[in-house]
Amino acid sequence: MKLDRAFVYGLTACILLVSAPHAAYMPIWVSTLCTILLTWRLYLNFTAAALPPRWLLLGTTSGGIAGILITFHTLFGREAGVALLILLSSFKLLELRSKRDATVLIYLATFIIITNFFNSQSIPTALYMLVTLLVIIATWVQMNTGTLALKPRIHIAASLLLQAIPLTLLLFILFPRIQGPLWGMPQSNYSRSGLSDSMSPGSLSNLSLSQEVAFRVDFEGTPPPREMMYWRGPVLWDFDGIAWTRGNRVLSKIPQLDNLASAIDYIVTLEPHNKLWLFTLDIPTGISIPYNMTDDFQVQARESVSSRIRYKAHSQLGYRANAEELPYQLKRALTLPGNLNPQARKLAAEWRQSLPGDEAIIRTAITRYNRENFVYTLEPPLLGINGIDEFLFETHQGFCEHYASSFVFLMRAAGIPARVVTGYQGGEYNQEGGYSIVRQSDAHAWAEVWLDQRGWIRIDPTAAIAPERVQNGLSAAVPDSPALPFLARTQTRWLLKFRLNLDLLNHQWNQWVLGYNTERQFAFLRRMGMDDVTWQKMAINLMIGVGILLGLIALVLLRKLYTKQTDKTQVLYLKFCKKMAKVGLLRAAHEGPQSFAARAVQSKPQLAEGINEITSHYLAIRYVSLQQKERLSALRKAVAAFRV
């Protein structure tokens, strides 16, 4: 069977649509090869030339498979599998001979759509999926409608999809969700932006350029003031002169907290960052998913966060942390590398000698940042090996990592145990949705010092030099510069509102569509009034729901079988007769329109004009074939205007 030319165009469009989103993720040679194959097929179809011989296809296909094997070293991994599928479907287009081949291609196309969700599951992706499905089904339909034009086929495809929506929704809500994975899935090794477990000059300011969402927070009750929102991430202890690292945690003691005050509960929806840590407000006391708490109050997940997760967290804004610290840890918090940064060491030593105590030293250090015209900037000058000296005494320009790093260095040099804490600070409150958005541009670093009896205390030197950063965010603290990410800049009101609404939409999408897992399913069903949710109950409800919906849809679909052709002229004329019946003039069954009109005019001469007009229009439509449309609308007007 020779396939219709329009049908081949349709199939090519299907393959093109489903593979296009992969182009960015495929090895360049796969994308190029597929483009060539598709173009070739289109050319062959256009010129109605014969398909390439089988041996040539077999040769090139094996070449393609070998290429994938060389590039990925396997045929079965996620990336390799997708590349293979796309390549094979492009080749299949070139040996499209029968209806069976076409069916295989359509099935392949539907399957390739799903692989796109590895890369993105956003709302635009979902819309794109719908468009692709529409094209696929419109093409698919062609196998069973012969030479139907594109428009009616699209119509059939669209109505098929629309009719499927109610049942799809029901299945989505009630179909039992099994928590994957069923088999080990290879970790994808593409990195995601986010905090790393080390901090060196430039690492945070680079991150600050990203407007990606790090996580979103729904507060229960009123959110705390912005300057209290310190989202605790990795705590860094070890300094090698350039970078701060977490170091090896050799011992772990249960963290101590007392004097707790200002409890706060909130729900965090964390974007995947492929690391262990979970962000919580300073200071966390517990979260709703399995976690480990280190003795420096880092909350860590059991497995690295590779997909979006949601957890409830509890924090205390007022606290006393580890008032008794292990000597080993205190020693760690005082260690400085070699003899770098001599000027800073000298300054700290002077402070230690001249000032009465730890608190005075801290205060002096903070006021020094204020006094010496330090600048808070996203684009600080590059620093050498004695970076802290250069920053403190020469350049005076830095981002939060410079301030935190130099402050902790000074403290340690002065004999006060100190460490760097990284995380996020603040967040944008979305009034439309009542939650806060924390972006990568909110990444921050601050310091913690340990004081006898008082434990670890948070000191944020950035707050001293640029209090707006802590109170109002990055855009308030650094001058409007092109380096600043677009979203972090101040914006007009409607733009802001639009942006917040868009984010709300994404947030809801993430929660209700993408984050709809076993746990959420059960919670949702409980809220819908299904008490003690079980699999059996869900299955029964699912079946009942499917049954009812199928019945309703069948009713709607089959009703169309019985809609009879309506004769508009007849309907209008009958309306006229009905009006006449109101004044006692019933048209007898044997009475033609003309004789009825004559009788009516005789008994109701005041209506003669209307009766005659309507009757003449009616007769003209029935017996004169010209100007049917005009006459029909004239009849409609006349009947509407007719008053008895």
Add this chain to the structure above:
Amino acid sequence: MKPYPYPNHLDNVLSTFKQKFRSWLFRQQVSSGTITLNQRRIFILPTRRGLGFVLVLLLMLLGDINYNLSLGYVLTFLLATTAAMTMFHAFRNMAQLEIHAGHNATVFAGDKASFNFHFHNTSKLTRYQLNLRDHNGHNSLFDLPAFSNSKIELSIPAIRRGWLDCGPLTLSTEFPLGLFYAWSYLHFDTRCLIYPHPAESIPLPLSTAQDGSGKIATPGDEDFAGLRNYVAGDALQRIAWKSLARDQGLQVKQFSTLQGQELWLDWTLPDHAAGERKLEILTRWVLDADSQGLRYGLRIPGQEIAPTHGALHQEVCLQALALYPLGTA
């Protein structure tokens, strides 16, 4: 080769049962009137392609579960539901069609008999790609527009003379996606008369006509006898169009009856031929005699058709030949 490893008697019982079940389920009655396709007449089963698609959907579901693809679930459910819905569409594509058999034109053996069926689509739905086929693989593929009456032809080769029964037919569709096959059995008591295959040209047996010569009824021989008023059933050729044009009403030309000798096409005339061959030769003669405008009669064992001429006469003769029971002759 037995399909199932059952003991023999069980196999028998089972096949009998199966047959009975089938004949009960698909009970067909030969219909002489209009068949309306209702839910009792329409059967639906998934096609092989449909089962293949179920496999694809299961693979998708596995992927969704393993990789926690929420949007993947949406896609899988959407496709699954769409696929399931096509069952309704397949049903709807055939349901409530009204079908009756039409008049079938006679043909000669060796030609194709075309059976006519009238499909009445009373709904506003267009019916796509309906396939009407007999049990020997002859089929006809067609669409039916909304609110339409369509005549559908099914061509079946006419091999033998006599009545050709079109037998039980199947009307089926795989619209819209080919995942479900909906079908219905139709059995009409419609048949088509097949004339014998005319033999190659053989001269008419003019010399052997009873009185030695066939009377050739050329138009010149006919005497015009006048006009009379038209009566329903009068031949079209005889209408006096000129007098109609003169506003004298519809009138018919009358001729005086031909008095002359007739050509008899006798069963015994085609000697050296027997059985079907005889019938074929006679068929050829009937056709030739008619086209030459001769008055002829047909005499075959058990039947004698008096000589006359005209289309109706030819039909009568050919029918007699078509239905001649050779086996008993």
